[in-house]
Amino acid sequence: MKALLDKMKMIDASQLDYKKLFDFILPFEPRDIAYKEFLPKIVNPKEYSRRILMLNPIELVLIHWPPGVESAIHLHEGFWGYVGVLEGEALNVEYTIENKTLIQNRAVIVKRSGLIPEPDGVIHKITNASLTKPLITLHFYFPAMPNLDGLKLFSTDGTIVELNSKAPSASLFLPKDCYKSYKKSQFSFEDGSKGKTHLISPIIPKPSNKEIKEMIQDYYTEQAHSYDNSDLEDDKRRIYVDAINKIIVKEFLRIKPHKVLDLATGTGRRASKIKEMTGLDYELYGVDLNLEMCEQAKKKGIIAYCSDWLDVSIKDEDMDIITMLYSFGHIPSSSERIQFLEKIHFKLKPGGVFYFDVFNINDPYEWGPRALALFEEYNLDYFGYEKGDVFYKRKEMEKVSFLHYFEEERLVALLESLGFEVESVVHMGYVHKSGEILSGIEGKLLIKAIKK
Numbered sequence: 181m182k183a184l185l186d187k188m189k190m191i192d193a194s195q196l197d198y199k200k201l202f203d204f205i206l207p208f209e210p211r212d213i214a215y216k217e218f219l220p221k222i223v224n225p226k227e228y229s230r231r232i233l234m235l236n237p238i239e240l241v242l243i244h245w246p247p248g249v250e251s252a253i254h255l256h257e258g259f260w261g262y263v264g265v266l267e268g269e270a271l272n273v274e275y276t277i278e279n280k281t282l283i284q285n286r287a288v289i290v291k292r293s294g295l296i297p298e299p300d301g302v303i304h305k306i307t308n309a310s311l312t313k314p315l316i317t318l319h320f321y322f323p324a325m326p327n328l329d330g331l332k333l334f335s336t337d338g339t340i341v342e343l344n345s346k347a348p349s350a351s352l353f354l355p356k357d358c359y360k361s362y363k364k365s366q367f368s369f370e371d372g373s374k375g376k377t378h379l380i381s382p383i384i385p386k387p388s389n390k391e392i393k394e395m396i397q398d399y400y401t402e403q404a405h406s407y408d409n410s411d412l413e414d415d416k417r418r419i420y421v422d423a424i425n426k427i428i429v430k431e432f433l434r435i436k437p438h439k440v441l442d443l444a445t446g447t448g449r450r451a452s453k454i455k456e457m458t459g460l461d462y463e464l465y466g467v468d469l470n471l472e473m474c475e476q477a478k479k480k481g482i483i484a485y486c487s488d489w490l491d492v493s494i495k496d497e498d499m500d501i502i503t504m505l506y507s508f509g510h511i512p513s514s515s516e517r518i519q520f521l522e523k524i525h526f527k528l529k530p531g532g533v534f535y536f537d538v539f540n541i542n543d544p545y546e547w548g549p550r551a552l553a554l555f556e557e558y559n560l561d562y563f564g565y566e567k568g569d570v571f572y573k574r575k576e577m578e579k580v581s582f583l584h585y586f587e588e589e590r591l592v593a594l595l596e597s598l599g600f601e602v603e604s605v606v607h608m609g610y611v612h613k614s615g616e617i618l619s620g621i622e623g624k625l626l627i628k629a630i631k632k
């Protein structure tokens with residue numbers, strides 16, 4: 181801790197800005213900070229405890245959060261900084277106020293060694309996401325606030341309170357003499373996820389490739405019994421999938437394949453349906469990580485391998501067609517994507533075709549632009565992210581999954597560098613103009629890549 185305090189003392193406050201402070205904090209390594217001896221004791225298990233470690237030239241505060249405890253929703257007005265997670269799991273929830281409505285927006289999980297940005301003007305709250313373990317955070321603020329005088333807090337019932345210098349914490353449950361003002365019915369509250377089926381659910385730092393694969397497996401296991409019906413639940417997705425299937429069936433009828441391999445085949449439902457639609461009698465192979473889904477694929481007559489594509493050994497190396505529908509984006513990193521594509525290239529016969537579809541990072545109707553904003557605002561390149569990485573969950577479910585969104589030109593260039601010729605990229609409407617072939621930047625991308 182002493183080394184960190186000494187380093188912070190070196191900051192020239194007259195030159196400091198938001199970006200420079202971030203650079204100054206780096207590298208943020210909890211294992212190098214002996215914080216335990218400075219930890220403020222929990223007085224009330226329903227409130228966090230804070231200890232100011234430094235006020236000049238910046239403010240450094242150590243906060244100890246009991247399980248499940250959260251800050252009030254508060255506004256950063258004229259002060260800004262970062263919160264480093266030393267231990268535990270913080271949930272940072274951000275809000276905006278528009279037309280007297282407080283809208284709940286992003287919710288980001290930040291784990292040990294992650295940093296939460298708190299720019300000037302942000303309205304947010306931090307919660308200890310664990311109901312069993314403590315959360316310990318280190319807060320870097322500028323300019324320093326020797327007390328909480330003037331801090332504005334929001335309650336979702338529409339109340340705005342302003343603290344005075346007596347307030348010991350940013351809480352809505354303090355004695356009345358801790359408040360400068362207490363105004364009711366100031367705004368209405370709206371959950372920004374209303375009407376949405378899936379939510380972005382970022383995790384900082386980015387989990388390892390192995391962890392991401394396990395997360396994706398858990399996500400699909402959670403829905404293994406209902407997944408075959410989820411397309412039907414969502415009209416837009418069904419229309420999209422039907423439109424892609426039609427294009428693929430037309431291609432199959434022209435190519436007349438003998439051997440087709442479907443990667444991430446899941447329950448095999450879609451690959452079987454495509455085969456049925458073609459009326460062709462080809463050998464259908466499948467690979468899927470998820471054991472339970474893979475067993476269901478076998479029951480549909482698919483020669484299914486329950487494994488990671490990179491580990492699986494299929495003797496035949498003369499596939500006429502390989503498909504990977506709706507799931508190429510689940511591959512956790514660019515290095516694995518390259519290995520995936522190299523193996524696909526190897527397993528195809530010369531002239532064989534690889535069809536796959538991906539989310540387009542530039543589609544304004546999709547999560548790509550939001551993922552890019554998050555990437556910049558949360559400095560995600562520092563935390564292992566690649567531009568286009570998105571963690572998400574079904575709103576009513578627990579498990580989080582991962583998808584990568586792609587930039588068309590870069591993806592085409594990658595495929596060509598690996599020995600494919602990209603014959604076509606179809607832009608297909610998904611949420612917006614579902615099932616329509618689009619031009620410009622809209623739509624998901626269906627790629628047809630031929631082994632040269």
Ligand SMILES: [Fe+2]
Binds near residue numbers: 254256298304
């Ligand atoms: Fe804050």
